[in-house]
Structure formats: C-alpha cells, structure tokens
Amino acid sequence: MPLNRLTLMPEGVGIDLPQGSPLTGIENKTSEPLIPFGCRSGACGACVVEVLAGSDALGETDPDEADFLEDLGWTEGNYRLACQCSLWDSATIRVVAS
Numbered sequence: 001m002p003l004n005r006l007t008l009m010p011e012g013v014g015i016d017l018p019q020g021s022p023l024t025g026i027e028n029k030t031s032e033p034l035i036p037f038g039c040r041s042g043a044c045g046a047c048v049v050e051v052l053a054g055s056d057a058l059g060e061t062d063p064d065e066a067d068f069l070e071d072l073g074w075t076e077g078n079y080r081l082a083c084q085c086s087l088w089d090s091a092t093i094r095v096v097a098s
C-alpha cells in the first residue's frame, strides 16, 4: 500500500502513513503526541488543525465536522478536526488546538 506524507508545522516533522489511514494513525508512529487527540470522534475539539497544503488529501469535511468547527469559532481559513481526516495524499498541517 502506498505511503503518504503528513508534515506537521512549524516543526516540519514528516510522518508517513498508508494511503487512506486516519490521522489518528500518527499516534502509533511516534512516542510524542504530535496532535492532541481527545475523544477521537469529532466531539471535543482537542485536535483542531490548520491545513496549510493538501486539503484535498484529507478527504471531504463532514457537515457535522463543519458545524462543530463553526461552533468552536474556526470559521476563517482552512481548519479540520484531525480525528475526522484520513490521509489520501501528501498534506501539511499545523496544530492550533491544545
């Protein structure tokens, strides 16, 4: 299965995941929590990331995800809940929530 690279800024850490893997898969790749996942079900807002490149690579934004991001105030720019994304190509993100 092909690997795709997820790059986390500003550190520039690159993690390779099998195509289509949920972003929660990075937890198995490093000992450090690169993205602060909480509920892993799109309900807590702990994992908000800004997509800097490759937004198409992260799959479609579900309407419930979009509504929740709006509730959290992340309406300007290109924000996603990392726990609701899968990696289908290379992408670059920045963690904004903690």
Ligand code: FES
Pocket (backbone or CB within 6 Å): 036, 037, 038, 039, 040, 041, 042, 043, 044, 045, 046, 047, 048, 081, 082, 083, 084
């Ligand atoms: S981990 Fe809770 S919304 Fe993503």
